[in-house]
Amino acid sequence: MSIIVGYVPTAEGTAALDRAITEAHKSQTRLVIINSSRGDAIVDKRYAQAADINEVTQRLEQAGIDHLVLQPVRGNDAANEVLEAAEKYRAELIVIGLRKRTPVGKLIMGSTAQQILLEASCPVLAVKAGA
Amino acid sequence: MDILSSLMDGFATALTPMNLLYAFIGVLLGTAVGVLPGIGPAMTVALLLPVTTVLEPTSAFIMFAGIYYGGMYGGSTTSILLNTPGESSSVITAIEGNKMAKAGKAAQALATAAIGSFVAGTIGTTLLVVFAPIVVQFAVSLGSPSYFAIMILALLAVTAVLGASRLRGFASLGLGLAIGLVGIDSVTGQRRLTFGQPLLADGLDVVVVAVAIFAVGEALWVAAHLRRTPLQIIPVGRPWMGKQDWKRSWKPWLRGTALGFPFGALPAGGAEIPTFLSYVTEKRLSKHPEEFGKGAIEGVAGPEAANNAAAAGTLTPMLALGLPTNATAAVMLAAFVQFGIQPGPLLFANEGPLVWALIASLFIGNTLLLLVNLPLAPVWAKLLRLPRPYLYAGILFFATLGAYAVNLQAFDLVILLVLGALGFLMRRYGLPVLPLILGLILGPRAEGQLRKTLQLSAGDVSGLWSEPIAVVVYIIVALVLAWPLLAKLWRRLRPRTAGLVLAGGPAVEGPAAGPAAAPAVEGPAAGPYLSPAVEAPAAERPADAGRRRADATHANHGEENP
Numbered sequence: 001m002s003i004i005v006g007y008v009p010t011a012e013g014t015a016a017l018d019r020a021i022t023e024a025h026k027s028q029t030r031l032v033i034i035n036s037s038r039g040d041a042i043v044d045k046r047y048a049q050a051a052d053i054n055e056v057t058q059r060l061e062q063a064g065i066d067h068l069v070l071q072p073v074r075g076n077d078a079a080n081e082v083l084e085a086a087e088k089y090r091a092e093l094i095v096i097g098l099r100k101r102t103p104v105g106k107l108i109m110g111s112t113a114q115q116i117l118l119e120a121s122c123p124v125l126a127v128k129a130g131a
Numbered sequence: 132m133d134i135l136s137s138l139m140d141g142f143a144t145a146l147t148p149m150n151l152l153y154a155f156i157g158v159l160l161g162t163a164v165g166v167l168p169g170i171g172p173a174m175t176v177a178l179l180l181p182v183t184t185v186l187e188p189t190s191a192f193i194m195f196a197g198i199y200y201g202g203m204y205g206g207s208t209t210s211i212l213l214n215t216p217g218e219s220s221s222v223i224t225a226i227e228g229n230k231m232a233k234a235g236k237a238a239q240a241l242a243t244a245a246i247g248s249f250v251a252g253t254i255g256t257t258l259l260v261v262f263a264p265i266v267v268q269f270a271v272s273l274g275s276p277s278y279f280a281i282m283i284l285a286l287l288a289v290t291a292v293l294g295a296s297r298l299r300g301f302a303s304l305g306l307g308l309a310i311g312l313v314g315i316d317s318v319t320g321q322r323r324l325t326f327g328q329p330l331l332a333d334g335l336d337v338v339v340v341a342v343a344i345f346a347v348g349e350a351l352w353v354a355a356h357l358r359r360t361p362l363q364i365i366p367v368g369r370p371w372m373g374k375q376d377w378k379r380s381w382k383p384w385l386r387g388t389a390l391g392f393p394f395g396a397l398p399a400g401g402a403e404i405p406t407f408l409s410y411v412t413e414k415r416l417s418k419h420p421e422e423f424g425k426g427a428i429e430g431v432a433g434p435e436a437a438n439n440a441a442a443a444g445t446l447t448p449m450l451a452l453g454l455p456t457n458a459t460a461a462v463m464l465a466a467f468v469q470f471g472i473q474p475g476p477l478l479f480a481n482e483g484p485l486v487w488a489l490i491a492s493l494f495i496g497n498t499l500l501l502l503v504n505l506p507l508a509p510v511w512a513k514l515l516r517l518p519r520p521y522l523y524a525g526i527l528f529f530a531t532l533g534a535y536a537v538n539l540q541a542f543d544l545v546i547l548l549v550l551g552a553l554g555f556l557m558r559r560y561g562l563p564v565l566p567l568i569l570g571l572i573l574g575p576r577a578e579g580q581l582r583k584t585l586q587l588s589a590g591d592v593s594g595l596w597s598e599p600i601a602v603v604v605y606i607i608v609a610l611v612l613a614w615p616l617l618a619k620l621w622r623r624l625r626p627r628t629a630g631l632v633l634a635g636g637p638a639v640e641g642p643a644a645g646p647a648a649a650p651a652v653e654g655p656a657a658g659p660y661l662s663p664a665v666e667a668p669a670a671e672r673p674a675d676a677g678r679r680r681a682d683a684t685h686a687n688h689g690e691e692n693p
Contacts, residue, residue, distance in 0.1 A: 037361050042168065043213065043515040044361035075358045 002030040002068075002089040005096070006082045006116070007056070008046045009035075011129035012097030017056065019127045020095040021063060030066040032089050036081040039073035046078075047071070079115035086120055094124045134264060141487030145495055150193050153186075154492050157194035158499045161201020165218055166209050166511045167522070169353060172202030172218075173458035173568070174345035178526065180338045180466055181533035188470040189485050193492040195466065199459050200252055200496050203402070203442050204504055207244040207435050208511050211237060212365050220402035220438035223410045227423065227430030232365040234426045242370035243380045243428055244435040245504045251388040251436035252497040255443025258392050259450075260490060263479070266451035270476035275583040276597050280604035282577040285454055288611050289401075290566040297615075303562045306553070307570025310335055311578075318582055330542045337465040339534045340571055343547045344564055345458075346530040348554015350523040355555070357519060364515060370508050380432040383413050387436030394437075395444025401457055402441035409433035443493070450478060450486055453576070458565045461572045 005020035007013045017033070024031040033056065037047035048056075053069055060067040068089075072081050086094055098113050106114065117124050144150065164170045176195050183191035206218030211228035224244065231240040273281075290300040313324045314334025325331040372380070387409040394405040413429040414420060423430055448454040453474030455461035467474045472482055479486055504511075534547040557564060581595075588594025596602050610617075 038518070039358035039360060040518045040520055041516050042215070042359075042362060042519075043364045043512075045364075045516065047361040049363040071360075073358055073360050 001092045002032050003027070004032045004034060004082060004086050004089065004091045004094045006078060006094070006112075007033050007035045007048065008078075008097070009048045009052050010046070010097070010099070012099045012127070014097075015129045016095050016097035016127045019125065021060065021065060023093060023095065023125070024065050024067075025063060027092070029092065030068065030089070031060065032085055032091075033067065033069045034072070034078075034082050034085050035069070036072045036074075036076070036078050038075050038077070040075065047073075077112065077115070079112040079119075082112075082116055083119055086122060091120075091122050093122060094120050096124065096126055098126045098128050134260060137483060137487045138260060138491060140484065141489070141491035142494075144189060144484060144488035145193060145491040150190055150488070150492065151495070153190045153194040154197045154496050155499060157197020158201045158496050158503055160194075161198035162205040162208075162500070162504060162507075162511060163201075163514060164198070165202035165205020165207075165221075166514050167205075167517075168209060168215055169349055170522075170526070171345075171458070172198045173341075173462050174349065174526075175202070176459060176462045176466065177338065177341035177345050178529045178533055180341075180462070180469060181536040182529075183466070184469070184536075188472060189488045191466065191470070192463070192485065192489045193496075195463055196489055196492050197496040197499070199463070200439070200442060200493065201500060202459070203252075203439050204245065204248050204500050205511065206438075207248070207431075208241065208504075208508060209515070211240045211244065211431070212367060212512055213362055213515065215362060218438075220406055220441070221435075222403065223406040223434040224431055224438075226410065227427050229365075230424070230426035231428065231431065232367070232426075236426060236428075237365050237367040238370045239372050239376050239428060240426075240431050241367065241508050242372040242505065243376060243432045245370060245501060245508075246372070247380060247384040247387065247432045247436040248439040249497055249501040250384045251391060251439040252443060252500075253494065254385075254388045255392050255395075255440040256490065256493045256497065259443050259447050259493070262396075263447050263451045263490075266447060267476050267479050270452050273476070273600060274598050275580045275587065276595055277600040277604065279577055279580040279584055279595065280601040280608070281452070281454065282573050282580065284604050284608050284611070285456065286566070286569060286573055286577070287608055288397075289456065289569055291611055291614070296561075299560070299562045300566050303557065303564065304566035304570045306557075306562075307567035308574040310340055310550075310567070311571045311574035317579075330540065335546060336537050336543065337572060338469065338537050339543050339546055340550055341462050341465065341568060342530045342534055343550035344554040344557075344567060346526050347547060347551025348558060348564070350527050350530075351551060351555035352558040353519055353523055355559075364512060367509055367512060370505050376428055379428050383409070383429045383433035384436040386412060386416075387433040388440040390433075391437035391440030391442075392444040395441030395456070396447045397444075397456065402438040402445075405437040405441050406434035409437040446493075449474075450489075452476060453478065455569065455572065458568050461565075461568045465572055 003020055003024050005016055007017050013035075020031055020033075035046075035048045035053075037044045048071070053071070057067070057069060070081075070085060074081075076084075082094060082096070085091070094116060096113055096116055101111060113126060117126070145154065160175060161172055164172060164175045175198050179194070179198075183194070186194075202218060203220060206216060206221030207224050207228065210216045210221040210225035211232050214225050214229035216222045216225050228240045228244065231237065286304060290304045291297055309324070311334075313331055315321070315325075315332050316323055322332060387405075390409045390412070391402065391405040394408075395402060410430055410433060413427075413433040414423050417423060417427060417429050419427060419429075445456050445460050448456060449460040449464060453464060453467075453476075455464045464474050467478075472478070472485070530551075531544065531547065534543050535541070537543060554564065556562075557567070584594050585592075588597065596605060
């Protein structure tokens with residue numbers, strides 16, 4: 001069993017990670033961190049760089065949580081990567097961060113959060129930044 | 132002061148609101164394609180050629196000039212912020228520029244690149260104004276034999292000097308010459324390489340070939356390597372420079388200009404060798420040699436000035452002799468032909484207003500570039516977040532539209548795809564694209580001069596060396612071809628000659644050895660983004676382009692020299 005968290009180096013991503021650490025601490029399960037990029041742009045600010053990942057792993061080591069950091073670049077959407085990991089690592093909970101979106105924006109661009117909420121087979125915890 | 136009055140007339144033409152707008156569009160487009168690795172000014176001009184047929188030639192060329200200069204500017208932004216050169220001429224900039232950015236001096240690095248480019252571009256364009264008419268006067272006296280010799284020199288020198296391997300270069304040149312032969316021979320009316328296909332009787336349209344090789348080939352190549360770990364970009368505010376930076380930058384700017392212009396004007400000079408030489412020079416002259424390799428501002432200022440001065444230098448033989456020395460100039464030459472303008476020494480006489488307006492627009496474009504680039508650097512950096520599928524879908528759309536629009540023949544689309552596949556294969560096997568384009572554009576013109584020469588001498592081969600200039604040029608050709616052999620002998624006779632020893636690498640004995648010695652320099656991670664189509668120095672283009680490391684974030688820092 002494990003807890004999956006979708007992580008991006010933004011305020012929402014950090015909020016989700018904080019909450020996921022709390023949850024993993026409570027239930028003493030492994031925490032799987034997913035940070036993916038489609039890898040089709042030269043620069044993707046949602047893809048965490050080495051320094052950022054080091055910071056995260058250090059935090060987890062200090063907290064004494066069994067963890068796994070995955071950064072798949074396979075051309076898939078972030079939602080698919082999270083759902084696939086949830087299957088693979090038998091997730092008991094998925095934690096994601098929500099950002100402010102307009103309905104039109106969602107209609108045009110789709111929503112990663114929505115896809116995870118609808119398609120996940122385990123409970124999903126959606127966290128907002130600054131809350 | 133006949134030149135001055137002509138130039139003033141040129142300014143009058145170039146400063147009309149409409150032409151200013153085209154200069155502005157050109158500058159914006161040029162910077163954008165310079166920023167994006169793999170898309171260069173040559174490809175952009177080729178894509179826009181069909182679109183510009185409805186414009187006045189003057190407006191079209193003003194836009195092309197903006198694209199050309201802008202491309203040189205844009206390349207530096209990516210080099211500095213991403214350690215991935217957007218343009219081959221910015222490869223050297225990445226060495227110090229990215230180190231500066233990592234040390235928190237990105238703003239100063241961008242500023243010295245932009246202001247240095249402006250200074251070099253302005254001086255270079257002034258030199259162009261001074262030298263082009265002189266070259267024209269000299270060129271008018273040349274006969275066909277000399278012309279043929281100079282074209283042969285340009286073709287061979289570009290092929291032999293640039294690129295990772297001569298064999299690949301000459302293979303590419305052969306392809307270009309072959310494609311240039313297709314069609315009905317103008318003298319005898321024989322069909323050549325038409326394979327009984329009447330649609331090929333007119334030959335292949337240069338625009339279609341250029342778009343196929345540059346745009347379609349590049350798009351296929353990128354599609355084959357679509358997924359890459361994203362790179363880390365260094366956030367940057369508005370570029371600025373402190374007093375100390377100015378003090379350390381102005382001399383490198385001037386030296387870079389002095390190196391860049393002549394190299395750009397030479398056949399096969401290009402912009403890569405002078406940037407490399409400028410870097411080495413600055414390293415030797417620097418009061419702070421310990422800073423080199425850790426982010427020395429001189430190492431950005433010099434090479435950036437050199438590549439812009441080279442851009443101006445390239446236009447001198449292009450306008451005065453009709454002799455392109457790089458891909459963008461070659462495509463611009465094709466544009467002249469498309470507009471029904473005969474390039475060559477008579478261009479200044481027959482198309483004076485157009486040429487002077489073009490030169491005036493270079494001054495204007497340079498100034499615009501400075502105004503656009505100093506405040507907009509962060510915006511250009513955002514351009515790198517564009518997903519490649521969107522970008523290349525747009526490029527392919529334009530390529531197809533353009534190729535079809537040239538003759539409204541569906542057959543041209545078949546040619547586009549076939550040659551696009553050829554462009555892809557060339558990138559896959561590391562064949563440089565420039566010799567092909569030059570062969571395609573210069574080949575038929577060289578053949579025309581050869582025919583003329585032989586007709587004048589009634590078929591006697593000795594007519595080829597009947598002019599002193601031709602003889603001199605052939606001697607230079609022989610030297611260029613024999614250079615590696617001579618260099619080898621030289622090394623054997625005097626092992627480890629004194630010279631520039633770079634970072635524990637081999638000694639450098641002159642410009643031609645420059646690119647060969649480049650592996651010793653800490654190179655930027657050209658990685659997968661700088662496609663081999665970009666004529667990068669040998670160092671940045673491993674022989675097997677198809678199996679390069681995708682890991683651009685961990686650059687090989689040259690310490691592992693054999």
